[in-house]
Amino acid sequence: MSPISQSNLAWFGASVRGRLHTKQDRPNEDAWMGASGAFGTAITISDGVGSKPYARTGAKMACRAVKDALKPWASAENAPSATLLRLVHLFWGLRVLPNKEEDSAATCLFAVVVPSGKLTIAKLGDGIAAIRNADGSLEIVGDERQGFSNQTTGLGITKSTKDWAVITKPCLLPDTAVLLATDGIADDLLGDRIGDFIHTLVTEFGSMAPLQRRHALERELRNWATPNHLDDKTLAVLWCSKAEDGMR
Numbered sequence: 001m002s003p004i005s006q007s008n009l010a011w012f013g014a015s016v017r018g019r020l021h022t023k024q025d026r027p028n029e030d031a032w033m034g035a036s037g038a039f040g041t042a043i044t045i046s047d048g049v050g051s052k053p054y055a056r057t058g059a060k061m062a063c064r065a066v067k068d069a070l071k072p073w074a075s076a077e078n079a080p081s082a083t084l085l086r087l088v089h090l091f092w093g094l095r096v097l098p099n100k101e102e103d104s105a106a107t108c109l110f111a112v113v114v115p116s117g118k119l120t121i122a123k124l125g126d127g128i129a130a131i132r133n134a135d136g137s138l139e140i141v142g143d144e145r146q147g148f149s150n151q152t153t154g155l156g157i158t159k160s161t162k163d164w165a166v167i168t169k170p171c172l173l174p175d176t177a178v179l180l181a182t183d184g185i186a187d188d189l190l191g192d193r194i195g196d197f198i199h200t201l202v203t204e205f206g207s208m209a210p211l212q213r214r215h216a217l218e219r220e221l222r223n224w225a226t227p228n229h230l231d232d233k234t235l236a237v238l239w240c241s242k243a244e245d246g247m248r
Contacts, residue, residue, distance in 0.1 A: 006036065006040065006041055006113070006115065008174070008240050008241050008242070009036075009041040009113055009172070009238065009239070009240055009241075010206060010238070010239055010240075010241055011034040011036075011041065011042075011043050011236065011237060011238040011239075012034065012205060012206070012210070012213055012214075012217070012236070012237055013032040013033075013034055013043060013045070013180075013217075013234070013235060013236030013237065014032070014214060014217035014218050014221060014234070014235060015028060015030045015031065015032050015045075015221075015232070015233070015234035015235075016028065016218050016221040016222050016232065016233050016234075017232055018184055018229070018230050018231040018232040018233060019229070019230045020230035020231065021232060027056050028056070028232050029047065029048035029050060029055045029056045029059055029232055030045065030046065030047050030048070030059055030182050030184070030232040030233070030234035031045070031046045031048075031056075031059040031060045031062065031063050031234070032044065032045045032046075032063060032180075032234050032235075032236045033063035033064070033066070033067065033236075034236060034238075035067050035070075037070075037071070038071070038074070038075075038115075039070040039071050039073070039074035039075070039112070039114065039115075040070070040074055040112055040113050040114040040115050041112070041113050041238065042066065042067065042070055042110060042111065042112035042113075042238075043110065043111050043178070043180055043236035043237070043238045044062070044063040044066040044067070044108070044109065044110040044180070044236070045063070045109050045110075045127065045180045045181070045182055045234050045235070045236050046058070046059035046060070046062035046063055046106045046107055046108050046109070046182075047059060047106060047107045047125070047126060047127060047154075047182040047183060047184075047232070047234070048104075048105070048106045049105040049106060049107075049152065049154060049156070049157070052102070052103050052104060052105045052156070053099075053103050054096065054099045054103045054104040055104065055105065055106060057096060057099060057104055058092075058096055058099075058104030058105055058106035058154075058155065058156060059106040059107075061092055061095035061096050061104070061106075062088075062092055062106045062107075062108045062155055064091075064095055065088050065091035065092035065095055065108075065155075066088055066108065066110045068087070068091040068095075069084055069087035069088045069090075069091050070084070070112055072087065073087055074112075074114045074115070081120055081122065081166050081168060082161050084120070084122075085122060085124075085161040085164050085166075086161055088108065088155070089155065089159065089161070092108075092155045092156075093155075096156070101155070101156040102156050102157070103156075104155075104156050105154050105155065105156030105157050106125075106154050106155050106156065107124060107125030107126050107127055107152060107153075107154040107155075107182070108122075108123075108124045108125065108154060108155050109122065109123045109124070109125075109127050109129050109180045110122055110180070111129065111178045111180060111238050113172050113238070113240075117170065117171040117172065118168065118169070118170055118171065119167075119168065119169040119170075119171065119172040119178075120166065120167075120168045121141050121166065121167045121168075121178060122141070122164050122165070122166045123141045123142045123164065123165045123166075124153060124154055124155065124158070124163060124164045124165075125152045125153050125154035125157075126152045126182070126183040126186070127180065127181055127182045127183050127186050128140065128141075128179065128180070128181050128185075128186035128189065128194070129141035129142070129165075129167075129178070129179070129180050130178070130179045130194055130195075130198065131167070131169075131176065131177070131178050131179075132176065132177045132178075132179070132194075132195045132198040132199060133173070133176050134173055134174065134175035134176050136195055136199075137195070138194055138195040138198075139167065140194075141165050141166070141167050142165025143165070172238075172239075172240045173240060174240050174241065174242045175239075175240070175241075175242065176239065176240050177198050177199070177201075177202050177237060177238070177239035177240075178237065178238045178239065179194070179197070179198045179201070179235065179236075179237055180235065180236045180237075181233075181234065181235040181236075182231070182232065182233065182234040182235075183231060184229070184231030184232050184233040184234065185221075185224075185233050185234070185235055187231075188224070188225075188226045188229065198237070201235070201237050202237060202239050205217060205237075206237075206239070206241075217235075221233040221235075
């Protein structure tokens with residue numbers, strides 16, 4: 001299988017403060033990031049654990065730590081995904097200083113396509129990481145959440161890479177898309193509609209100009225259809241188009 005062109009990869013994302021944090025005059029404790037570089041193309045989202053005093057910082061630093069980790073990992077030929085996860089823990093721990101890691105706990109979900117075309121998707125904690133394949137089939141990374149709604153894991157809670165769920169594929173094929181979403185969105189997605197949700201995001205928002213798309217996405221998330229839904233909401237999408245010019 002020939003490597004895909006990075007120019008055929010596109011990504012976007014958005015994050016809005018939930019009603020509960022608005023009512024409490026607290027900031028959005030989610031974060032997201034999209035990035036392209038010598039390491040490839042990547043998206044990351046994070047949800048700061050709400051009971052922690054530096055949850056917002058923890059989430060923002062989780063996104064930056066993934067980008068930090070991708071640079072050395074992607075430059076090493078055939079480095080295992082466990083090495084990447086260990087680097088994420090290391091860089092995140094450095095970035096949250098001088099705060100304690102346990103006070104900055106945050107989930108971490110990311111997807112990266114390296115220059116060879118290999119796709120890695122990883123998930124630690126709540127939220128959803130899903131692949132919609134070109135034939136419409138869906139793959140979910142990891143198991144559905146078990147137990148009480150406030151039980152999760154994340155950076156600052158676990159130090160083991162065994163708590164991550166990871167999927168790797170040799171290539172992200174054309175018309176395939178990856179969705180990452182925090183639990184403010186994931187909890188409301190119906191299992192048999194997730195593929196349609198991803199397809200709608202790509203077809204309705206993918207072709208928009210970046211600023212127009214950002215405003216449209218944020219408007220959609222603020223007007224989330226589930227009544228009385230309170231959480232912050234964040235999503236990011238990475239897909240492979242057939243066009244020669246990727247969209248940002």
